[in-house]
Amino acid sequence: MTIANGTISMNLAGKVAVVTGAGTGIGRATAIALGGSGVKVIIAEIDAATGVQTEQEIKSHGGQAVFVETDVTSSESVKAMIESTVRHFGKLDIAINNAAISPDAMKISEFDEERWAKTLQVNLTSVALCLKWELQQMIEQGSGGSIVNLASGATLRPQATMPAYTAAKYGVVGLTHVAALENGCHGIRVNALAPSATMTDMLARRFDLDASQDDLVSRFGLLGRFARPEEVAHAAVWLASASSSFVTGINMPIDAGFALM
Numbered sequence: 001m002t003i004a005n006g007t008i009s010m011n012l013a014g015k016v017a018v019v020t021g022a023g024t025g026i027g028r029a030t031a032i033a034l035g036g037s038g039v040k041v042i043i044a045e046i047d048a049a050t051g052v053q054t055e056q057e058i059k060s061h062g063g064q065a066v067f068v069e070t071d072v073t074s075s076e077s078v079k080a081m082i083e084s085t086v087r088h089f090g091k092l093d094i095a096i097n098n099a100a101i102s103p104d105a106m107k108i109s110e111f112d113e114e115r116w117a118k119t120l121q122v123n124l125t126s127v128a129l130c131l132k133w134e135l136q137q138m139i140e141q142g143s144g145g146s147i148v149n150l151a152s153g154a155t156l157r158p159q160a161t162m163p164a165y166t167a168a169k170y171g172v173v174g175l176t177h178v179a180a181l182e183n184g185c186h187g188i189r190v191n192a193l194a195p196s197a198t199m200t201d202m203l204a205r206r207f208d209l210d211a212s213q214d215d216l217v218s219r220f221g222l223l224g225r226f227a228r229p230e231e232v233a234h235a236a237v238w239l240a241s242a243s244s245s246f247v248t249g250i251n252m253p254i255d256a257g258f259a260l261m
């Protein structure tokens, strides 16, 4: 970070980032915010249609982006995506591990074992796989890096009836701590974000937003509304940038006080 004439610069121009699940929601908003800050962005998304849309959106504003079809549950796919990042842009500085599937909606006493396995695979094992290949690349480069894992407000104030999602997100926080402990010596920072309810497709799938939005928003924070994806994206960009150069190993709430309620 540099501070010149009272202006804070995040020094992101020329950096290279991967954003998983960047076709929609928080991942898309983060990829666009990074692209607009001069970062070269790899859109690592399983859905080609939305992945290409994010790539086009960044390019239409003069940014640099490449969509790389990626399944974050596959080690080969994640490894190939990191290799592709280096082929396209020469290095890897920033990783936003964001891809996930929606929360389950059942009690632990009745939980669906297939859904459990799928949720742990997509929402937790994927983060371990991404960390593995991202860290190997960053350590080999020897120039540090910043990794942001999307956890959830559910790790700060758990909700009933989403056991698999909650367990996976607690796991993401645990992985964040281990990765931060192991890699500070390489100048690599690893942090998590804990957003509360954010207006994305994932949230729409979980709630019938038309039904009782007033009641819902009052349960999810002190500001009387859900977060916008851009509000979570801006926190991710800050953690990715040199502006947060002394921050590692945290699980940062972006929750309008949800954890206090």
Ligand SMILES: NC(=O)c1ccc[n+]([C@@H]2O[C@H](COP(=O)([O-])OP(=O)(O)OC[C@H]3O[C@@H](n4cnc5c(N)ncnc54)[C@H](O)[C@@H]3O)[C@@H](O)[C@H]2O)c1
Residues within 6 Å of the ligand: 020, 021, 022, 023, 024, 025, 026, 027, 044, 045, 046, 047, 050, 070, 071, 072, 073, 097, 098, 099, 100, 101, 102, 122, 150, 151, 152, 153, 194, 195, 196, 197, 198, 199, 200, 201, 202, 203
């Ligand atoms: N929306 C919320 O209220 C909220 C709250 C807390 C945490 N989060 C977390 O934030 C992150 C983003 O959530 P969102 O609301 O933007 O979700 P979203 O459903 O809008 O986007 C998720 C993206 O991940 C992609 N994806 C799914 N499986 C994948 C796979 N195997 N490989 C690659 N990509 C895959 C999807 O295609 C989609 O583009 C998630 O980790 C989520 O758990 C969201």
